[in-house]
Amino acid sequence: MTIAQIDAAARRLHGHARLTPLLNAPLLDAAFGKRIFVKAECLQLTGSFKFRGAWAAVSALPPGTRGVLAMSSGNHGQGVALAATRHGMPAVVVMPSDAPQVKIANTRAYGAEVVLYDRATEDRDALGAALCAERGLTLIKPFDDARVIAGQGTVGLEIAAQAHDAGIDTAQVLVCCGGGGLSAGIALALEARAPGLQVRTVEPVGFDDMARSLATGEQQRNATTTGSICDAILTPAPGLMTLPILLWLAGPGMCVTDDQALHAMALAFTHFRLVLEPGGAVALAAALFHTTSDPVICVASGGNTDPATLALALSRFA
Amino acid sequence: MTIAQIDAAARRLHGHARLTPLLNAPLLDAAFGKRIFVKAECLQLTGSFKFRGAWAAVSALPPGTRGVLAMSSGNHGQGVALAATRHGMPAVVVMPSDAPQVKIANTRAYGAEVVLYDRATEDRDALGAALCAERGLTLIKPFDDARVIAGQGTVGLEIAAQAHDAGIDTAQVLVCCGGGGLSAGIALALEARAPGLQVRTVEPVGFDDMARSLATGEQQRNATTTGSICDAILTPAPGLMTLPILLWLAGPGMCVTDDQALHAMALAFTHFRLVLEPGGAVALAAALFHTTSDPVICVASGGNTDPATLALALSRFA
Numbered sequence: 054m055t056i057a058q059i060d061a062a063a064r065r066l067h068g069h070a071r072l073t074p075l076l077n078a079p080l081l082d083a084a085f086g087k088r089i090f091v092k093a094e095c096l097q098l099t100g101s102f103k104f105r106g107a108w109a110a111v112s113a114l115p116p117g118t119r120g121v122l123a124m125s126s127g128n129h130g131q132g133v134a135l136a137a138t139r140h141g142m143p144a145v146v147v148m149p150s151d152a153p154q155v156k157i158a159n160t161r162a163y164g165a166e167v168v169l170y171d172r173a174t175e176d177r178d179a180l181g182a183a184l185c186a187e188r189g190l191t192l193i194k195p196f197d198d199a200r201v202i203a204g205q206g207t208v209g210l211e212i213a214a215q216a217h218d219a220g221i222d223t224a225q226v227l228v229c230c231g232g233g234g235l236s237a238g239i240a241l242a243l244e245a246r247a248p249g250l251q252v253r254t255v256e257p258v259g260f261d262d263m264a265r266s267l268a269t270g271e272q273q274r275n276a277t278t279t280g281s282i283c284d285a286i287l288t289p290a291p292g293l294m295t296l297p298i299l300l301w302l303a304g305p306g307m308c309v310t311d312d313q314a315l316h317a318m319a320l321a322f323t324h325f326r327l328v329l330e331p332g333g334a335v336a337l338a339a340a341l342f343h344t345t346s347d348p349v350i351c352v353a354s355g356g357n358t359d360p361a362t363l364a365l366a367l368s369r370f371a
Numbered sequence: 372m373t374i375a376q377i378d379a380a381a382r383r384l385h386g387h388a389r390l391t392p393l394l395n396a397p398l399l400d401a402a403f404g405k406r407i408f409v410k411a412e413c414l415q416l417t418g419s420f421k422f423r424g425a426w427a428a429v430s431a432l433p434p435g436t437r438g439v440l441a442m443s444s445g446n447h448g449q450g451v452a453l454a455a456t457r458h459g460m461p462a463v464v465v466m467p468s469d470a471p472q473v474k475i476a477n478t479r480a481y482g483a484e485v486v487l488y489d490r491a492t493e494d495r496d497a498l499g500a501a502l503c504a505e506r507g508l509t510l511i512k513p514f515d516d517a518r519v520i521a522g523q524g525t526v527g528l529e530i531a532a533q534a535h536d537a538g539i540d541t542a543q544v545l546v547c548c549g550g551g552g553l554s555a556g557i558a559l560a561l562e563a564r565a566p567g568l569q570v571r572t573v574e575p576v577g578f579d580d581m582a583r584s585l586a587t588g589e590q591q592r593n594a595t596t597t598g599s600i601c602d603a604i605l606t607p608a609p610g611l612m613t614l615p616i617l618l619w620l621a622g623p624g625m626c627v628t629d630d631q632a633l634h635a636m637a638l639a640f641t642h643f644r645l646v647l648e649p650g651g652a653v654a655l656a657a658a659l660f661h662t663t664s665d666p667v668i669c670v671a672s673g674g675n676t677d678p679a680t681l682a683l684a685l686s687r688f689a
Contacts, residue, residue, distance in 0.1 A: 071392065071394075072392075073392070074389065074390075074391070074392060074414060076389075076414060079416070079417075079453060079480075079481065080477060080480050080481070083480060093414075095644040096392060096394060096411075096643070096644060096645075098397070099397075100644055135397060159398060162397075162398050162401060163397065163398070322646055322678070322681075325414070326413040326414060326418055326645060326646040326647075326674030326675075327414075327644060327645065327646065328640055328644040328645065328646060329644075356644030357644075360640070360685035360686070360689045363640075363681075363685070364682050364685065367678035367681070367682065368678070371678045
């Protein structure tokens with residue numbers, strides 16, 4: 054992949070995705086003794102960066118495409134749903150039947166047809182493949198797709214420009230990491246446009262497949278994908294496209310605890326007036342508790358949390 | 372006052388105050404059947420628009436100014452504190468001794484000296500005047516000051532440009548209203564730069580001094596300034612500078628209930644991932660519940676709420 058693909062994605066996203074602000078907060082800086090910048094991607098359409106990759110992929114489809122399909126219980130599905138709807142294209146999102154009702158309802162409200170499956174008895178991938186074959190739909194993968202990585206990379210283009218405007222030319226850029234699409238895209242963009250800014254991936258403790266993969270140079274897997282509050286970034290293993298990019302460009306992977314993610318949610322409430330979901334708060338948590346980089350930039354990747362989770366974070370840490 | 376004063380304030384604020392985004396949310400639009408745009412001024416430095424007016428005033432002071440003084444238990448004091456600190460100038464903020472500890476602590480953390488007074492036994496205005504005289508400080512009023520109004524008016528310059536980019540040339544612009552500095556500044560900016568956008572003020576029910584003043588053409592007062600959850604916008608009466616501007620440019624004043632403000636806070640959480648304070652949510656509440664304007668633009672003026680108030684809003688309306 055090259056920077057030209059990210060630039061092309063940025064042109065396709067222009068006027069459709071939101072340019073999100075890079076925020077800082079004087080009192081947080083004072084409390085932690087360093088300058089902390091938050092890329093507020095929770096303000097993106099559909100509440101997470103996933104809309105960028107979805108739009109980049111859908112907008113690159115050839116004429117005559119009959120529709121798209123995504124397999125996702127969360128942010129990727131909502132991003133694909135809205136991107137397809139705004140292209141006047143049908144979207145099918147395959148979701149587990151025990152997904153939270155609000156996520157199912159939102160995915161439908163963004164215009165998608167939701168197809169539910171039983172986690173215990175059905176094979177999601179087989180169901181998705183069958184639907185694609187039957188209906189002539191194009192699968193939009195969540196991260197192992199050059200168009201999607203390029204779309205997420207537009208976050209990096211914006212960070213490069215915003216950091217320059219803030220007088221920052223050397224810093225770590227901490228990015229939450231599931232499959233690695235966001236961190237790989239940002240890493241590629243920064244390598245071309247702000248080479249003093251280095252990506253470091255952030256994962257929940259115990260789900261550090263990317264950190265171990267970066268350390269060993271080979272794809273490592275998580276033993277399970279449940280058990281952390283950071284549900285949005287629990288993936289089985291790094292992508293086969295994203296891992297080589299991150300092996301080339303990223304520093305060592307970082308990990309934070311669920312409590313640290315909740316603490317970061319509470320500080321985002323207090324100092325940035327932003328709602329973050331736990332998986333969207335891990336990079337801020339790493340900026341606060343796990344790096345000496347000063348300044349440090351972190352991506353607040355999503356805000357789709359429920360009231361109870363925010364209330365938990367506030368009751369414990371605000 | 373003229374647009375030239377607002378343009379001059381914008382030049383002084385450039386690079387110091389934040390250009391805040393104008394957001395919309397597809398699912399909220401669908402739920403309410405109209406296009407709703409939120410100017411996210413809660414993302415401004417110090418968490419409210421007040422930093423703009425404070426910066427505009429402090430940056431216009433003549434060389435040799437010895438320091439500034441503000442009388443405020445809330446957002447104006449924090450805005451003046453940070454603006455003065457960043458100009459290398461001493462700031463004194465006069466606050467009631469029963470103000471919330473976090474507000475006192477934050478005002479100090481922004482660099483101000485906090486002088487406490489007893490609401491029951493001391494006269495705030497006399498205390499402030501005495502301090503100004505003793506120490507040679509310049510009083511920064513919260514709204515009845517041309518520099519402050521011009522600073523708040525930069526919100527209107529940004530709305531004019533952002534609405535244009537969104538294809539909006541005719542709409543109501545709903546603005547929360549205490550003394551009227553923000554609404555007057557925005558009204559002046561829009562009159563010059565986007566004359567199809569009309570300001571309407573929004574106040575809490577029972578504290579509708581501006582609405583009654585606009586209706587009667589003469590300054591009306593509130594009977595009390597306590598008793599609504601929207602504490603940030605409870606002022607005794609419209610300003611003597613702001614009222615004539617709004618009589619000239621604004622439509623009829625609007626009012627919302629405390630419950631509607633809480634409901635708007637909950638919807639801001641769900642659909643915009645923003646934390647609003649009750650007084651900062653009244654314009655969104657009016658956009659949702661009290662106007663047929665489509666599209667409608669509303670200013671989310673501040674986010675300095677406490678966890679308990681947000682929890683109350685979420686428990687009732689999310």
